[in-house]
Amino acid sequence: MENGFFFEAIIYLSAAVICVPIAKKLGLSSILGYLFAGIIIGPYMLGLIGQEGEDIMHFAEFGVVMMLFLIGLELDPYKFWRMRKFIFGMGLLQVVATTLILFLACSLVLRWQWETTLVISMALTLSSTAIVMQTLKEKNLTKTSMGRSSFAVLLFQDIAVIPILALLPFLAGGNVQNENVGHSLINGFSPWLQAAIVFGAIAAVYFAGRYIIVPLLHIVAKTRLQELFTASALLLVMAVSYLMQLVGLSPALGAFMAGVVLANSEFRHELEGDIEPFKGLLLGLFFIGVGASINFTLIFADPAFIIVFTTIFNIIKFFVLAGIGRLYKKSSDQNLLFAFALSQAGEFGFVILGFANQLNLMPTELSNQMMAIIALSMVGTPFLLLINERWIDPYFGVKERQSKKDYDTIDEDEKNDVIIAGFGNFGSTIGRLLKANGIPATVLDMNSERVDSLRKMGFKVYYGDATRLELLTAAGCESAKIFIAAIDNPQVNLSVIEKIKKHFPHLKILARARNRTDAFEMVDIGLTDFYRENLYSAVHLGVDALVELGHRRYTATRQGQRFIKYDEQATFRLAHKRHDKKAFLITSLEEIEMQEQLIKGDLYAQLGANDHAWESEDIKREHIAEVTLSKPIPEEE
Known part of the structure; x- marks a missing residue:
């Protein structure tokens, strides 16, 4: 009996589903997984597809x-x-x-x-x-x-x-x-x-x-x-x-x-x-x-x-x-x-x-x-x-650059308190803020063109893979105080964090999380200081929207900060239930409802004059309005 279409489809898909994850787990390319799958099921090994290849x-x-x-x-x-x-x-x-x-x-x-x-x-x-x-x-x-x-x-x-x-x-x-x-x-x-x-x-x-x-x-x-x-x-x-x-x-x-x-x-x-x-x-x-x-x-x-x-x-x-x-x-x-x-x-x-x-x-x-x-x-x-x-x-790459620039030499006196891994849009914003405040940072990045630009700007930078222990050591992880993980690839970023926690447990890790899923994985490995890139920009936009709709800037900002606080707390609670879809959905709905109630309670709380912070113009307008309303209305003759 000849093998039909469904049998061949099952063979191809099964080989891919088994071999590709193994290849990725070993740190290899998915292409190698597919190639090995073809070799295994091909006519010269298991012979499951004969000459149909x-x-x-x-x-x-x-x-x-x-x-x-x-x-x-x-x-x-x-x-x-x-x-x-x-x-x-x-x-x-x-x-x-x-x-x-x-x-x-x-x-x-x-x-x-x-x-x-x-x-x-x-x-x-x-x-x-x-x-x-x-x-x-x-x-x-x-x-x-x-x-x-x-x-x-x-x-x-x-x-x-x-x-x-x-x-x-x-x-x-x-x-x-x-x-x-x-x-x-x-x-x-x-x-x-x-x-x-x-x-x-x-x-x-x-x-x-x-x-x-x-x-x-x-x-x-x-x-x-x-x-x-x-x-x-x-x-x-x-x-x-x-x-x-x-x-x-x-x-x-x-x-x-x-x-x-x-x-x-x-x-x-x-x-x-x-x-x-x-x-x-x-x-x-x-x-x-x-x-x-x-x-x-x-x-x-x-x-x-x-x-x-x-x-x-x-x-x-x-x-x-x-x-x-x-x-x-x-x-x-x-x-x-x-x-x-x-x-x-x-x-x-x-x-x-x-x-x-x-x-x-x-x-x-x-x-x-x-x-x-x-x-x-x-x-x-x-x-x-x-x-x-x-x-x-x-x-x-590192050796060549060290031969050209003096500041590439690893020197105990020049090691910085802050190390940033990944200097794309996210990491560069952090680096520029720190530099503007007089805090130098050592940067690790895999883009050689970016490395050259950073050196011209005065950053201490090393080209290479931040998952390599020897590069982390050379960059000064043993004596640094803060490690900022800001790599674009979430899996690489997580791998770097795990390596830092294992080999440099004294380092304070501040990590970039692309979304809630990345945050859940960071909770799993015991990380508490992570920053979801979409959360803060979205809340900032929401605060501006509230101000445009008539809310005071201080009130809107305070509500935005509390929203972030409650959302971050909810992330830790939801992380432990995300593998159970039903429990995760129920808990998510409960968290949303509780978050709305807390924020509403904060909004209606009597905070007195403190609620007018930052808004002197609002106070002036309200004072003028009160004076105007307090004036007696002249009676008509």
Whole structure:
């Protein structure tokens, strides 16, 4: 009996649900969890999916298409135009230099036919958009210098797939093994006509996005049916991708173009929200498919060649990328991350090698070996990034900066009483307030560009991961008085707090909490001084609203402070019941009712003249009104 759809779905989802949390628990990327899940259930281990891994790859590659569409939505045309120097500068340099060096190395050492060598070099030049962009998103690196450069190079590589695929039939010289290799409808036309149709399709996507798709989305939005809008979003991505495929372009590139066109529309955030869940699920399936496609039989048949070739091509690509980063004057820590992140081969390599095999440009066995090398390099990328993050970049970055600046030297006399971990919008506000009051602070931050700016402003700052014990010690945690945990990532922030409580119990910890959920987790580990960023700004706005409605400033402020006090007390009581949904709901309702009664009682309390503090103008107006009312009204004659 053949396994049906439901059985296969259960296998895929179960593998993901088991392996991904384990990977995250071990501090690894979720991508590694998906890859290991694919390896375990693949045909070369448990064999639960047999050869279906190849079939699911075609379906799951649509996750890459959706990812490019979402990236396009976040990049309006103006920003895209501003990045043109990086896209066509760094991207072109990387593709040409890597292809040339790999071609020369393989020609001199392996002596394959030049056509075969060129195809392999071009296939290995391309990096994995899916792995790199997902990793950058998980590590909050998309907005950094390294993130922007990585995106520029990846985008050019996606564009380069088109001419590479167009070049392969010319290399084959008409020796085509499979007549159905061409999926484009314009293959039989003249080159000039093909170019005109391609540019016409690109123009059609642009004008359709502005004058057809947006008006249609307005019509769909008026129905107020969320499921219909979701269907429209999926239809949009599929239709544009299919159109691009028909004219011989990359579906992912077409989806990216559609996203850029719609980036300035009012439906941008709605489209993002509808596409995101499908993208995440399909990307997970894609990574599982990559893991399942690794042919261990082929690897064990000639392990020396596979491992040595993978290592050497990764090293060559790493140094090419590092050289380009140095040419564009990237800081060493950003350059290391940039080179490690893009040093693997990518999903489009499978497409190029499969097409080349159909065109009889290389032996089938060699093609399979190269596909195994691509898959192996993709699996190794998260490990390389992990090694760089924990053992190379922090030490390298700190050491380099200490050699340039005297104030980077760890000196007992210069250690400060306050240490701030994380210097984004939240942490920088605290740091500036302390500095304005003459209190210096030592700052730990993972953004190298921010580190350089902080040093110029006079802050004592260290670049590196605040979860590392040696960095915390070097920053002066043993002698400091206050530690302020203000890191953007809640999980990292919580991890730092736990480490501080364990190794530096004397330190007073003041922690940032994004919301009530973060506050509950801090209560669980015994922290009492946490500050919910939304609570205080919301109460401040509420106080201003009360003043605008006629309440005295002092009264409104006092009520706001008491609201915060009661809410914080309620947080501690609710934290212990949040795992029981029914008890949590009942207690929440009771707390809200009690809080309202307490605040009303405070409002109507007789506080006498103290209630007029800060409001001398109010007192004057009331005095004038009382005098006016006390005057006798003249009688009419």
